[in-house]
Amino acid sequence: MWTLQDAKNKFSAVVDAALTGRPQEVTRRGKLAVVVVSATEYKRLVAEETAHRESFAEHLMAFPGTEIGRADVKPRDVSF
Numbered sequence: 001m002w003t004l005q006d007a008k009n010k011f012s013a014v015v016d017a018a019l020t021g022r023p024q025e026v027t028r029r030g031k032l033a034v035v036v037v038s039a040t041e042y043k044r045l046v047a048e049e050t051a052h053r054e055s056f057a058e059h060l061m062a063f064p065g066t067e068i069g070r071a072d073v074k075p076r077d078v079s080f
Contacts, residue, residue, distance in 0.1 A: 001025045001026075001027060001032075002014060002024060002025065002026045002027070003026070003027055003028075004026055004027065004028045004033065007024070007026045014026070014036055015036070018036045018037055018038050018041075019038050021038070021041070023035050023036065023037045023041070024036040024037075
């Protein structure tokens with residue numbers, strides 16, 4: 001794990017480590033901020049996520065139920 005300042009000072013080492021297949025975590029103010037991964041790993045992760053994602057239309061069509069009931073409410077009296 002690298003602090004942001006160390007990662008900036010030794011960016012080549014961060015990139016080299018990520019290229020060897022070891023994701024590099026970088027913290028800012030003591031909290032995990034980013035993870036540096038190789039471009040190959042990033043593309044693999046994106047492709048894997050996209051492969052399992054359904055389209056918005058498929059999501060809507062998967063709605064459980066055929067009809068949505070309406071509330072039984074009476075309008076209120078309005079006088080002008």
